[in-house]
Amino acid sequence: MATPSAIIWSNNQLQLLDQRILPARCEYLHYDDPFAVAEAIRNMVVRGAPAIGITAAYGMVLAAQQLASQPASVAAWCAALSAAREAIANSRPTAVNLFWALNRCDQVIEEQGNGGQVLAALRELAIQIHAEDVTINQRIGDFGASLIPHNSIVYTHCNAGALATGGYGTALGVIRSAHRDGKIKGVFAGETRPWLQGARLTSWELMQDDIPVTLAIEGAAAHLIREHKPSWIIVGADRVAANGDAANKIGTYNLAIIAKYHGTKVMVAAPTSTFDAHIDGPQIPIEQRPGNEISHSFGHQVAPTNIATSNPAFDVTPAQLIDAIVTEHGIIHQPNRERVLAHLAQNK
Structure with missing residues (x-):
């Protein structure tokens, strides 16, 4: 389905x-x-x-x-x-x-x-x-799938699938293509608080395509990566800066740090329309969402009344923690300013 x-x-x-x-x-x-x-x-x-x-x-x-x-x-x-x-x-x-x-x-x-x-x-x-x-x-999916070893477990965060795009998906496009090629043994999907895009959307999408998925709480990421040794963490992006830093759903930066410690690779899957060649990562504006999204859970109060809140919707993962950025034109390995700008210049 x-x-x-x-x-x-x-x-x-x-x-x-x-x-x-x-x-x-x-x-x-x-x-x-x-x-x-x-x-x-x-x-x-x-x-x-x-x-x-x-x-x-x-x-x-x-x-x-x-x-x-x-x-x-x-x-x-x-x-x-x-x-x-x-x-x-x-x-x-x-x-x-x-x-x-x-x-x-x-x-x-x-x-x-x-x-x-x-x-x-x-x-x-x-x-x-x-x-x-x-x-x-679909092109991003196929390029990204070429990096996935056979019999892989992968980890994804938020929802970068058909629901987040015109169809097929970026990060989930990579997973779909890799599954088509018989490379995916299983997928861990982080729940993605506070909107639970991983729980509500990514898990649902992958189940529609009969791709084996296991839902996990955010706090379990380090434990799961140590125990199950996924080959890649695969995420989308809301903005990729000129220096290769990538903004994605809050919690991505955490995952990249965990991945570096455990030797798991990090892939950012994004079209070139998501690149901003005019700024570096620290200049990416970070949306602050309303506090009631974390003091309440889908209308139910879960925190004390009048609690101070911090609810950034995104974080920025430094390029040094990213092993590959995959676009519709190919793969930027070990992204930095020179490689990102050369990729964009070659594919105008």
């Missing part, structure tokens, strides 16, 4: 699989307003850097559809679309794919001559970005 699509465009309407209620219920929410799309991104209806970028592009299509009955000059359209763009851009700060997709929309808006052309071109672009992502993920 295949994992359902996280994002569907049908009859000029955006449908998002509500990932907040998986795996108990599989329900789609329907959107025809770009500001509602921005809230869906902020509120985790859709999550994962590539999926956020795709959703942002469709959000701009919805904004153009609202304006389509009022054809105007390029300048007028740019002004009218700017409010929707700003709302979407402000939805989540760390995932660079969001801004990559919006920048591609900006180019289309600037290039077109009138409102009708802008709408058609934006719609074509969003559909193209969506389709491209699936192909990109």
